[in-house]
Amino acid sequence: MYRLVMMSLAVLAALSFVLSFFDLVGPGPFEILVTAVVLALACAGTDLAAQSVLRLPRRFESSFITAAILLFVLRPTLEPIAILGIVLAAVAASLSKYVLVWRGRHIFNPAAVGATVLTFVSVFAPDLGASSWWVGTPVLAAPVVVLGIAILWRTEKLRMVVGFWIVATAVAFLRTSSQYQAIGETIDPGVLLTQVAFSSPFLFLGAFMLSEPLTMPPRRWQQYTVAVVVGVFAGWPIPLDLGIGTVTLGQERALLIGNLLAFFFALRAAxxxxxxxxxxxxxxxxxxxxxxxxxxxxxxxxxxxxxxxxxxxxxxxxxxxxxxxxxxxxxxxxxxxxxxxxxxxxxxxxxxxxxxxxxxxxxxxGDFLLPVKSSSPVLLVAAGIGVTPFVSQLRHLVATDQDRDILLVYVASSADELAFRDDIVAAGIPVVVFTRDEPTDLPPRWTWAGRSTRLDADGLIRAVPDIEGRHAYISGPPALIADLAPALGRARSLTTDAFAGY
Structure with a gap:
């Protein structure tokens, strides 16, 4: 994922550089180029120094990802004083990975920290610059969407980020509409909605920053809660009066609030x-x-x-x-x-x-969890190494002395590839085995489906005639999940845990 995110940001930066020659984005080509080089050197140098002092492994992908995100969040410049502001943001972002941590885990998105530090310092020294989120321009909307979907599809965060985008867009639309009404002006709602949705940094913020796995809470409902909170604060930025100046609670500060909420949800530690x-x-x-x-x-x-x-x-x-x-x-x-x-x-x-x-x-x-209601009948379908999460669940049931109606369908390439037999036997549940060869020493309550039976939708229905009354869980390769979809669709509910191997 580091490489995928880094290459996606590199493609977006290269495209922006080309578009800048035609004045289709805010900064000019040399501003983008110089700022990108300064950010890369500052982030990599800070990370290298911190990793050397703390004796940590080198992670230059992380340095370049932080630099690339800051490139689109800050205002590219050629002014010497503003370049110092760029360096300040980069150093603050990189240092946050080692300073703003809890038991070895960083709490906040580094790029958001860097942009926030620069914004607050710029209140006292305006020439240092501030965040501008110039990535929120219509010409970059389509590339951000395409590259963002590639990342979010891989991390399974697409629905969460879409939810954030809808909330942020709706809140920003209401805010802008109310502002126009307050001054007595009218605006076309369709035009305003289009501008808010595609001429704002919401797409980039969601795809490349909100979705960062290391600052996400572990449960799906918690992730959606964070997405909604960030969407509300990003869509309706709150001004903060610092006495000598005012800053708004904008995109990066909204993300920091979401990061803090995620931290308290999990209090994760390394x-x-x-x-x-x-x-x-x-x-x-x-x-x-x-x-x-x-x-x-x-x-x-x-x-x-x-x-x-x-x-x-x-x-x-x-x-x-x-x-x-x-x-x-x-x-x-x-x-x-x-x-x-x-x-x-x-x-x-x-x-x-x-x-x-x-x-x-x-x-x-992960949310690959058995139903809370212990009386709910459950079907577990495991393919090969996909049996591992079920082993954890079965060991838990044994340890807590729970008796549940569970049926396991276990698929393996051969009889000698049936792993964790002792753990499954200890749970005392019925098991239907699908292997090419017939096992010779199956435990009690284990049955072999037969040499002529393969696990497809029809085979699963024959093995589990009461599938419509069970909550189905399947752990295995995506191809198997697709093959079984017609049968699994009959279950009371379906939870999947797909993997493609290493």
Whole structure:
């Protein structure tokens, strides 16, 4: 995601540079070029110094993303004094990653911090400049939308950001309309709505800043709440009187308020895990068991993001998401599992981690949670390594002595690839197995679907004739979810956990 965001911002910057030659955007070409270089050097230099002092891994992608966002938020310039303001914002943004933190996790969006610092300082020194959000121009609306959708689709935050955009646009429309009415002027509502929706920074703010995973709360309802709050404050900026001048509670300050709300929702902290042991679950599935150095909270079915620093990472970087296979009651022991076979740099680095080595968890997220009502019948459909979130849920039910009506449909390439058998057996639930070969030692309440039966929509309906009365949960590759969609659509509800592998 770092690479995708960085390249998307680079494309937007290059396009803006070209458009500036035709006076289609606010700043000129040399203003954009010089400001971009200054921001990149200031952010990278500050990050490098902080990472050296704190002995942290180098993350230049983060530096360039912060610089690129600030390029569109601040006012590009060639004035020497204003260049100092650009440097001030860049240094403040980068330092916030290491100063405005809680147990190793930064609380605020760095670019929003940098822009806010410059805006407040400019009250005392106006020549330093301030934020301008020149990205909110009609000619850049379409590129921002296209690039933003590419990012939000990958992070599954599209609906949340669309909700923010609708709220911000509606509030800004009402505010502007009331201002025109107060001075006795009329305006075409359609023209005003178009201007507010596409000539404002809302699109960029939502796609590239609000959606930042590290400042998002873990639950979906919390994320929507943050989106609404930011939308309201961004759409109706509140003026702040500082005695010698006034600043408005604009886009970046609205985002900081949302970041603070997200922090209090989760009070997330960086979690350090120490590798205890490795275990071979199947010929291709490996389990890693860690000890957490301090307590942290998660719910059965959620996932964590594991950071494995290594040299020469591939385009997907040094972080990956893993469903937690252990229950909250197992803490401080934490288990994850993964399938071997990928040649990614991350998998190679993970295979080389020695017992006793510490690794960082950058956060816990997810809404792949069983129904709160314990009497609700549930269907679990797991494909291969997709069984891991269900293992966490089943271990939790056993640990809390809950008896629920649960049926597991377990799909594997072969009988010897059925992982976590002991954990599933301990839950005492019925299991329907779909494998090409017949398992020879199935536990009680486990049945094999048969050699001639494949798991498609018809096969699932035959295996689960009462599917219409169950809440369905499926964890597996997107292709399987698509194949089963006609059958899963009959369930009382459907929750998916799709993954594409590493």
């Amino acid at each position: 979690v350090r895990l120490t590798l205890e042991r490795r275990r071979e679950l199947t010929p291709t599935v490996r389990e890693l068991t860690f000890q957490a150095k301090r307590p942290f909270a998660f719910r059965p079915g959620q996932y964590l993001e594991l950071d494995v620093p290594h040299t020469h990472p591939d385009a997907r970087g040094t972080r990956r998401e893993f469903s937690i296979a252990s229950a909250p009651e197992d803490l401080p022991m934490v288990r994850i599992a993964f399938k071997e076979g990928s040649k990614s740099s991350f998998k190679r680095a993970l295979a080389e981690v020695e017992p006793g080595s510490p690794l960082a968890v950058t956060g816990v997220w």
